[in-house]
Amino acid sequence: MATRNDYKSSAWTYGSARLLAAVFAGCLMAACSSPEPEIPETPVEILYNNAKDALQTGETRKAAKLFDEVERQHPYSKWATQAQLMSAYAYYLVDAYDDAIPALERFIELHPGNRSAAYAFYLRALCYYEQIEDVTRDQGNTEQAQRSLSDVVARFPNTPYSRDATVKLDLVRDHLAGKEMDVGRYYQVRGQYLAAINRFKTVVDKFQTTSHVPEALERLTESYVALGVFAEAQKATAVLGFNYPGSPWYQDAYSLLNSKGLTPEGNEVEPPIALVDPSAVKGTEPAPAVEPMAAPPSDIAPAPDAVPVDPVTGLPLPDQAAPAVSAPVPSTDGPALSTNSAEDLMAPEPGSEPSGEQVLIPLGDAPAPQ
Template identity: 85%
Template sequence: MAIRNGYKSNAWRNGHARVLAAVFAGYLMTACSSPEPEIPETPVEVLYNNAKDALQAGETRKAAKLFDEVERQHPYSKWATQAQLMSAYSYYLVDAYDDAIPALERFIELHPGNRSTAYAFYLRALCYYEQIEDVTRDQGNTELAQRALSDVVARFPNTPYSRDATVKLDLVRDHLAGKEMDVGRYYLKRKQYLAAINRFKVVVDKFQTTSHVPEALERMTESYVALGVFAEAQKATAVLGYNYPGSDWYQDAYNLLVSKGLTPEGDEAEPPIALVDPGAVVGAEPSPDLATPPADAPASDLAPAPDAVPVDPVTGLELPSASAPEAPVTAPTEAPALSTTSAEDLMAPESEDQPSGDQILIPLGDDAPAPQ
């Protein structure tokens, strides 16, 4: 019994010692990780210029803290408004988007009429844009970037910000279409054809100006053939051939139908692309024989009425018809080049009581216009 009591006593002492050691270690860590001392009260001119100097010296995080301090110490100064935007810009430079975005949204909410508000909208869009993930991952930031860029285009047309946002918006939409294609291919590979078709239809319906549409139509043809829904396979191939006659995707879809004894619009149709002659002109107009489907073509629930405009209600693309224009539907023309506006415009309130020192420059790189 004495031995048991002694054992308990030793175990208790060992456990007690471990608790004391943990408490002491926590005390040491707390002492070593004391918060940074607050910056003493400083005149706004000195504080702002210190922040500016830190930014120009590449000490971006320090600059962000100093700009925040301008607003904290001098909230009613004209320079507090400017410091809010400069703080957000500093966070943006070091990829601290979780700090930059709330700062920009606060600036937009508090100063809707400020001359730099357009820049704040644009910079917020860039914060989302630069967080876009690969198409194999979640596209939440891509969708947020699309909304933010669309906001810039809608609110500030005919500005350098709008022009650059338009270019980036096209890339964002292409990225979102790529995500749908990635998921669609996944389902197609696993022979889940209906799920695959739904994904490919999203690309054709919502992202018609992207580079993924020809592949989406060809994959729809594959899926419909696998399901035995040949009328829809013929329709998808006809739309593909009419809009992208020179595409390799159309040639693949056409060959697939031929292997099943079918053609895009019936047995009498001629191939719109010379598949044998290597000197054939790729991208030639569809044959006039493909203008209208044959009278004995199988009916489809999705087919338009005989007197209706020949537009596919599923894809939204125009079907071949005798009255259709000869030129194929094409993607939009190349986006305009970015403005060459200098990056030396001063982002500062319109007042004469400016802090001493050089004007602060806001370089955004070669791919972004300067703030106005």
């Protein structure tokens, strides 16, 4: 019984300790999650200057909160508009892009004609630009950066923000092209050539000014050759050679076509020229010249004229019942064709002769008449 009581006492002590630990942890969490003390009502000049001083001393997050407070406490003052932009800038400095971007979009929506609107557009583009991931990752922020930078260039073409946005826009496009190339190589290695071709064509069509175009054209040649579509492979190689003649990618594509007996111009590779005259080799005599053979004369007599017969008795009809049949007039351009000759069988029907001089098709190996 004592042992049982001791066991109960130990279990109760252990359970109590766990309960106390849980209560203590809950108190800590409650203390940590308690809201920050509200900033009392303060004149707008003092509040804005305090936020500006906090920003200059490196207390960036505190400065962002104070700028937000300026807008909350004094929404109609002349400082509220500038406080919106300064709050977004403070969040940008500490890489709090999820807070900076909504603040900038609210500023752009409420004050599109403000003199700082160009800077707001530019800062929003920077927030997306600095979140660009590696080409192996999702490129959602890269696409957002492209749209935002394009807005800056289109809306404010004669500003320093536009010049810097133009440079960054080229880098963004090159990055997007690199993503397409990475996916295209993935499909190509696995033999999914149609999917790879779509990716490479996207690079050629949409990102023509990037550094990935020569490789995309060479990869298109490889994929088309693998599918047996040689005409498209020749076209891709021709474009590659015209725009990047000294590129190693063009050398690879050209060599690949040559291995298939083709050229980028759409012709077959010419056979190699013999360096030694075959007649000069000992024991080899040149083949004698073959005289052209004349067409053999036809010795088959033409068929007689048809004789009309009675359809009932089958006997020939009197001469007067037979209709007058005019004999065919032979052509003056050449000898008349025999009715049963091979040339006659290959001749066109009367009235269907093509215009121009008629050339008879020779028989066998006989050359065509000159």
